[in-house]
Amino acid sequence: MIRFSIERWAEFYPDVQAIFPQHWRELALDQNEIPIDIDAEKYAGLDAAGVLLIVAARNEGKLVGYHLSFLMPHPHYKSSGPMGMTDMYYVLPEFRNGAGFRLFAFWERELRKRGVKRAITSTKVHQDHSALFKALGWKHSDNTFVKLLS
Amino acid sequence: MSLPEIVIQKLEEASDVRPLTASTRVEELALDSLEFVQAVLEIEKASGVAIPDDDAANFETVGDVIAFVHQHSA
Numbered sequence: 001m002i003r004f005s006i007e008r009w010a011e012f013y014p015d016v017q018a019i020f021p022q023h024w025r026e027l028a029l030d031q032n033e034i035p036i037d038i039d040a041e042k043y044a045g046l047d048a049a050g051v052l053l054i055v056a057a058r059n060e061g062k063l064v065g066y067h068l069s070f071l072m073p074h075p076h077y078k079s080s081g082p083m084g085m086t087d088m089y090y091v092l093p094e095f096r097n098g099a100g101f102r103l104f105a106f107w108e109r110e111l112r113k114r115g116v117k118r119a120i121t122s123t124k125v126h127q128d129h130s131a132l133f134k135a136l137g138w139k140h141s142d143n144t145f146v147k148l149l150s
Numbered sequence: 151m152s153l154p155e156i157v158i159q160k161l162e163e164a165s166d167v168r169p170l171t172a173s174t175r176v177e178e179l180a181l182d183s184l185e186f187v188q189a190v191l192e193i194e195k196a197s198g199v200a201i202p203d204d205d206a207a208n209f210e211t212v213g214d215v216i217a218f219v220h221q222h223s224a
Contacts, residue, residue, distance in 0.1 A: 001177070001210065098182065098183050099183070135187045135188060
């Protein structure tokens with residue numbers, strides 16, 4: 001049974017290092033031009049500043065998935081308090097039977113507990129979870145475009 | 151149809167696993183996230199019981215689903 005919990009970067013990072021490359025290979029675009037290069041120091045700083053929220057999914061202690069988000073007031077809506085913005089999420093393929101739903105339900109509950117008024121997330125066009133988000137009551141708000149410039 | 155029968159029927163429509171019993175674990179249903187959420191929505195429609203995502207995410211067995219619907223039915 002997968003269990004979800006909030007973790008700090010210091011405990012999360014040693015375990016996630018083995019998964020990040022798999023996550024990147026499965027989902028990142030332009031892999032020849034833009035290699036994975038996680039800035040662990042930057043994440044540690046965001047964690048220390050209270051901006052980073054990590055939901056870890058573990059099966060018998062082993063990290064099998066995660067959702068990372070940033071919690072901060074949006075510069076357009078300063079008086080509306082912090083908003084939750086997905087940075088990235090991933091579940092190992094062999095643990096995907098419903099884990100994505102539970103991961104997002106846990107994240108949403110945590111945001112509500114912290115008084116967050118609005119959450120913003122996304123899905124890849126080439127691994128599209130739009131139907132799931134719509135079924136969970138999310139509004140389709142934006143489309144994002146990427147262009148390799150050099 | 152009784153509430154337990156509704157839950158079993160809707161989950162059986164979503165999953166290929168047979169037979170389903172109260173002790174069948176949700177993860178054994180082999181449903182992806184969307185399939186599970188859609189099955190929950192079908193159970194809501196058929197039973198008239200609202201199932202918040204937060205509660206659905208904590209169902210471990212088919213029996214948990216039945217118990218929730220039973221406890222929250224009018």
